[in-house]
Structures are given as C-alpha cells and as structure tokens.
Amino acid sequence: MTDCIFLIGPGGAGKSTVGKLLSDILGYIVVDLDNEFCERIINIREYIKSHGYESYLEQNSVLLKKLLIEYAEHNTLFVLSSGFLSTDIRSDIVEDNKRVVSEHGFSVLIMPSRNYDEAMECIVERQLNRGFSLVRKKEEEKFSQRFNEYLEMGNLKIFSMEKPECIAVEIASELGRRSAYRPEVK
Numbered sequence: 028m029t030d031c032i033f034l035i036g037p038g039g040a041g042k043s044t045v046g047k048l049l050s051d052i053l054g055y056i057v058v059d060l061d062n063e064f065c066e067r068i069i070n071i072r073e074y075i076k077s078h079g080y081e082s083y084l085e086q087n088s089v090l091l092k093k094l095l096i097e098y099a100e101h102n103t104l105f106v107l108s109s110g111f112l113s114t115d116i117r118s119d120i121v122e123d124n125k126r127v128v129s130e131h132g133f134s135v136l137i138m139p140s141r142n143y144d145e146a147m148e149c150i151v152e153r154q155l156n157r158g159f160s161l162v163r164k165k166e167e168e169k170f171s172q173r174f175n176e177y178l179e180m181g182n183l184k185i186f187s188m189e190k191p192e193c194i195a196v197e198i199a200s201e202l203g204r205r206s207a208y209r210p211e212v213k
Contacts, residue, residue, distance in 0.1 A: 136181030
C-alpha cells in the first residue's frame with residue numbers, strides 16, 4: 028500500500044482546484060470525496076435533505092474507507108469534504124476520520140490566511156459565489172466553528188491567497204523537501 032496525500036480545509040479553500048493541479052505535478056490520481064459521493068450515492072445536498080447530516084457523515088466516512096481500499100495500489104491524492112475532520116456533531120466519526128487519515132498518509136491543510144478575519148472573508152465570499160444558494164450567516168457560523176480546529180490540523184499547513192497554480196507548486200516543493208515524504212515530481 029502506498030501513502031496518500033489528503034487535502035483538508037474548509038469549503039472554498041481551493042482544495043479541489045489545487046488537488047487537480049497538484050496531482051498533475053506529482054503524477055498522482057486525484058479523488059475528490061465530494062464528487063465520489065455524488066457519483067456513487069447521490070447529490071450531497073439531496074442526501075442531507077432526505078437523510079440528515081449525521082447520516083451523511085457516516086456514509087462519507089464509509090466511502091473514504093472503500094476508496095482507500097480501491098486505490099491502495101496507487102499514489103492517490105484525496106480531496107476531503109470540508110466537514111470530514113471538523114464538525115459539531117458525531118465527534119466519534121470525526122475522531123475516527125482523523126485516525127484513518129493519519130494512518131493512511133500525509134495531510135495538507137489549505138487555508139487562505141492564518142488571520143481569522145481575512146480567512147473568514149475569503150472563504151465566505153468564495154462559498155457564496157459557488158452557486159449553491161448558501162446563506163452568509165450559516166457559512167460564517169460554520170467557518171467560525173471550524174477555524175481553530177483546522178489550524179491544529181495538517182502535517183503541512185499552507186496559508187495562501189495566491190492562485191491555485193502557485194499553491195500547488197508550493198505544496199509540491201514543500202513535499203519534495205520533507206525527508207519523511209518524497210513523492211516523485213514530474
């Protein structure tokens with residue numbers, strides 16, 4: 028089994044975009060957990076509406092474990108859902124998810140800034156501009172609840188509002204410098 032890279036962070040941090048670019052640089056397969064959920068199960072918003080968020084958390088956790096088995100023989104970069112490692116319900120699932128990520132690879136936190144206000148403004152604006160009919164107050168509350176938790180996560184922490192291409196190159200360079208983890212860069 029090869030080690031995986033897990034991109035973590037809040038929704039709107041740029042994980043999916045950076046993940047695609049970074050996977051090209053590293054020669055990894057990219058697997059976006061949100062996309063996989065939608066393709067294999069159902070649209071996430073529909074699922075949550077009919078089954079609730081707690082059931083979504085359970086199913087999302089099960090899905091990642093299945094994907095880890097499916098991609099066990101490949102160098103894989105997983106883009107994790109925003110609440111996968113930080114949410115205010117079912118701490119047992121969140122803790123198990125953290126264990127799974129820790130045991131299977133290397134996590135990279137992507138956050139626009141260490142500064143709370145800057146990060147909040149950037150993330151909330153990005154989320155509201157995604158076309159999902161999200162509500163500012165709810166997005167601010169979600170970000171506020173998860174911000175400090177996210178700051179504690181990640182084997183590598185990237186704080187940047189640069190273009191996704193620059194962030195992907197920065198991550199690849201940093202991964203290449205780390206002695207415990209040296210992916211082959213194309």
